[in-house]
Amino acid sequence: MFVIPGALSLNNLHDPFYNVIPSRHQYHGRTPLSYAAAGGHLGAVEVLLNHPHTNADHADYIHRTPLSLAAFEGYIHIVSLLLARADVAAKRYNRFYDIPLMLAASQGHTAVVEMLLQRRPDMRADGEIGHNLTAFSAAAGRGHVAIVELFLSRGPINAHMVNLLGYTPLAYAAAGGHLRVVEMLLKRTEVQAYGGGSSSPLSLAVKHGFTEVAKLLLQRDEVTVNNGGIHYGKATLRIAAENNHIEMVRVLLDHDDVDVNARSVLGTSALTAAVQEGHVDAVTLLLGRSDINANVKDDRGLTPIMHAAENDNTEIMGLLLGRDDVDVNIQDITGTSALTSAVKEGHIDAVTLLLGRSDMNANVKDSRGHTPLMHAAENDDTEIMGLLLGCDDVDVNVQSITGISALAVAAQEGQAGAVALLLGWNGVNVNSRDGRGYTPLMGAVERDHVEVIQTLILCDDVDVNARCREGTSALSIAAYTGHDDAVALLLGRSGINVNSQDDYGYTPMMGAVQGSYVGVVWMLMMCDDVDLSVRCNEGISALDIAGDGAVALALNRNAMDAN
Numbered sequence: 001m002f003v004i005p006g007a008l009s010l011n012n013l014h015d016p017f018y019n020v021i022p023s024r025h026q027y028h029g030r031t032p033l034s035y036a037a038a039g040g041h042l043g044a045v046e047v048l049l050n051h052p053h054t055n056a057d058h059a060d061y062i063h064r065t066p067l068s069l070a071a072f073e074g075y076i077h078i079v080s081l082l083l084a085r086a087d088v089a090a091k092r093y094n095r096f097y098d099i100p101l102m103l104a105a106s107q108g109h110t111a112v113v114e115m116l117l118q119r120r121p122d123m124r125a126d127g128e129i130g131h132n133l134t135a136f137s138a139a140a141g142r143g144h145v146a147i148v149e150l151f152l153s154r155g156p157i158n159a160h161m162v163n164l165l166g167y168t169p170l171a172y173a174a175a176g177g178h179l180r181v182v183e184m185l186l187k188r189t190e191v192q193a194y195g196g197g198s199s200s201p202l203s204l205a206v207k208h209g210f211t212e213v214a215k216l217l218l219q220r221d222e223v224t225v226n227n228g229g230i231h232y233g234k235a236t237l238r239i240a241a242e243n244n245h246i247e248m249v250r251v252l253l254d255h256d257d258v259d260v261n262a263r264s265v266l267g268t269s270a271l272t273a274a275v276q277e278g279h280v281d282a283v284t285l286l287l288g289r290s291d292i293n294a295n296v297k298d299d300r301g302l303t304p305i306m307h308a309a310e311n312d313n314t315e316i317m318g319l320l321l322g323r324d325d326v327d328v329n330i331q332d333i334t335g336t337s338a339l340t341s342a343v344k345e346g347h348i349d350a351v352t353l354l355l356g357r358s359d360m361n362a363n364v365k366d367s368r369g370h371t372p373l374m375h376a377a378e379n380d381d382t383e384i385m386g387l388l389l390g391c392d393d394v395d396v397n398v399q400s401i402t403g404i405s406a407l408a409v410a411a412q413e414g415q416a417g418a419v420a421l422l423l424g425w426n427g428v429n430v431n432s433r434d435g436r437g438y439t440p441l442m443g444a445v446e447r448d449h450v451e452v453i454q455t456l457i458l459c460d461d462v463d464v465n466a467r468c469r470e471g472t473s474a475l476s477i478a479a480y481t482g483h484d485d486a487v488a489l490l491l492g493r494s495g496i497n498v499n500s501q502d503d504y505g506y507t508p509m510m511g512a513v514q515g516s517y518v519g520v521v522w523m524l525m526m527c528d529d530v531d532l533s534v535r536c537n538e539g540i541s542a543l544d545i546a547g548d549g550a551v552a553l554a555l556n557r558n559a560m561d562a563n
Helices: 016-020 032-039 042-049 066-073 076-083 100-106 110-119 135-142 145-153 169-176 179-186 201-207 211-218 236-242 246-253 270-277 280-287 304-310 314-321 338-345 348-355 372-378 382-389 406-413 416-423 440-446 450-457 474-481 484-491 508-514 518-525 542-546 550-562
Strands: none
Touching: 032 042, 032 066, 042 076, 066 076, 066 100, 076 110, 100 110, 100 135, 110 145, 135 145, 135 169, 145 179, 169 179, 169 201, 179 211, 201 211, 201 236, 211 246, 236 246, 236 270, 236 280, 246 280, 270 280, 270 304, 280 314, 304 314, 304 338, 304 348, 314 348, 338 348, 338 372, 348 382, 372 382, 372 406, 372 416, 382 416, 406 416, 406 440, 406 450, 416 450, 440 450, 440 474, 450 484, 474 484, 474 508, 474 518, 484 518, 508 518, 508 542
């Protein structure tokens, strides 16, 4: 592989290999001249340029020429040598469509810029390179005052040129916080401080926290303090708040026209943004405004207190809850309240704070009709459940849209701790029914939550023979699904009806036989009162369903023993 050392010497260049192929490409498309120019090796450049086979304008794989590299590094003598070559194009574009003038301007190489302008009078500082920058914008964006002055003094120049991204030189200067450049540009009559309608200089200065630049821009009549340009309709106050630029927030709040409740296209206000980011100082400043809307909703219907609760930011919650106008029970588009959100996330401190409000609704329902207690039970969060159950007005038996209660939720999810806690609460309905007619016991049996089943059947008032809307009992559900442990537990409960029939006339035995659950069949056959002669609505018995095989053998053998 052809390699030129970083410290290139003339001795290397007199090597036969170098002399024969001075423009041999490296794997990046680099040539000896390219490396020499980029490294500032003047002697090497002179030797290579004198070789008849050297291509002085060769571009590498990303279109960097020796002139571009030398201009970027500020090697003025090498730039001078290359410009003297007739075969060197001063407007060679690189991968980013930059030219030597832009590269030199971006790096602040004033002498190189002057040389390029003198030797190539056709070059323009305001000529847009591709879709991004001009040389003028590059100098302004980097704060190179001398180069900006040079460009402005060199005859006609469009100091307000807007590129395809909507940025002007002023916008780039403001984004970099270059106050002197901003001042220079604002003296030009063609420069508008609003920018190109894509991203305003003010919003860029605000975003990056350049307060003095923002103050200067706010003095202009064309500046709109509430317009954040390209930032998804964000107002400048929101940009300052979400970036926690406190001094900037103060400056903007002092402006007569500022709208403290302005929202972005996603409905986010300055207060909401500050709360989401957890910026306590910004929140404090905003809440100090008498016209602030502390209940402002975003596009999802979330208010600041909801965001704070969701993020467990108790310090900000304290600030919000200290206001009488904060609605703690307001709900988003899914019906979720701040309390519900805190419960779902398991934020104990946030829940404690919210429950401390006298106007808090502990039974608030979301769009599914689920209460905070149901969510806590579903997550088996017994600590939060304890807090909720400590509220005088909490309703442990309230039901969702589908008729499910907190106990039923816990039973279905197999949350034994939550079930035990609820069963110890006075007045809990252990036989509550959901939309299917299922009791908590049925829900636990259906999902084979053995520990929950054990806990439920120990309750004196649990109805083990309760039937759902289709007439199915807990035992039938266990038998139909082959849950051996559930069947064993239920059969151990006194008063269990082993011959209960559903609306189709099926008994637990029939379901077990149909599913070929041999273990369940044997357990049922051991019950003294099991009746194999029972027939369903179609006139079929368990023996008829069995046919041949192990289940039939078990049934027939036990039937003969019984006879």
